[in-house]
Amino acid sequence: MSVPLHYVVKTRLVELIEQLGEGSGLPPERVLAKDFGVSRWTMRQAIRELIADGRLRARQGQGTFVATPKIVQPLALVSYTEALRAQGHVPAREVVKFDEIPADDVLAEQLAIAPGDPVFELERVLFADEQPIGLETTYLSVARFPTLREVLDATGSLYRCLTGQFGVQFGEGEELVETVIASPREAELLKATQQLPMLLLHRQTRDTDGRTIEVVRSLYRGDRVGFRATLRP
Template sequence: MSVPLHFVVKTRLVEVVERLGEGSALPPERVLAKEFGVSRWTMRQAIRELIADGRLRARQGQGTFVATPKLVQPLALVSYTEALRAQGHTPGREVVAFDEIAADAELAEQLGISAGDPVHRLERVLSADGQPIGLETTYLAVVRFPTLREVLDPTGSLYRCLTDKLGVRFGEGEELVETVIATPREAELLKATQSLPMLLLHRTSRDTEARPIEAVRSLYRGDRVGFRATLRP
């Protein structure tokens, strides 16, 4: 079976990336195409795939650079803030929305309430070291957390607020991970192109008494974030 030329070029280009090192500028596309003896189209395709893989990062008007390693987040009921700080990064959050909506049938089932009941919606852009990496929307039933808006700093840790101020004890959760393409709005918030692959996580969490706590939709840039899970028989 023949191997596509751009894949061969991509493999060779990885060696160049490793020699250059993190943060270094990649030589211009035309220079690389000449050096590798391929068309600019083939080189462009190889570079695009390395950008999607998170090995390279394009900066508009500046060029293409060797990317920093992906952030690895645990698939666990832990604070986003604590997980990033443990890796030596500075977490940040930009509040997009913090309001109340009426639960539809699916959300009501996840939160153990009736359709039409009020739900807190907290939507935030998540960042690491000042760069956007994810868009997280969390839903919590107002009937269970009536004082949430009074006690939560929406730019701070939601998990810390729930545990320290509202006495919540997380028990277990379920998470579904899939790949998607961002909507124009999502791409704009994450400062990404729509062609960039995204990782979408759907999570529901319950407390130690198996009562629903939250439903979460998290969209992460596939070039910036990876996930790790510990598996046991």
């Protein structure tokens, strides 16, 4: 089976990336194409795939650089803040939306409330080392957490607030991971292009009594974040 030329070039570029090291600038596309003996189109395709893979990062007006390693998040019921700090990163959040909305039929069933009951919708951009890596939208029952707006530092840890202010004891959760393309709004918030692959996580978290605490939709940049799970028989 023949191997596409751009894949061969991509493999050689990976070797070059490893030699250059993190943060180093890649030679211009035209120079690389000449050195590798391929067309600029072929070189451009290989570079685009390495950007999507998270190995390279393009900076508008500056060039293409060797990217830092991806942040690996555990698929577990842990605070985003604590998980990033444990890896030596500086976490931050920016609130995009914190509203009350009526629950539709699906959300009402997930939260075990009646359709039309008020629900908090908390949407935040997630940052690591001042770079946007994710967009998280959390839904919680207003009846269960009536003072959430008053007690929550929306730029801090929601889990810490739920545990400390409401006595929530996290039990278990279900998470579905899929790949998607960001909407124009999502891409803008994450400072990404719509062509960049995204990882979408749907999570439903329950307490130790089996009651649903939250429903979460998290969108992560595929070039900056990966996920790890511990599997046991």
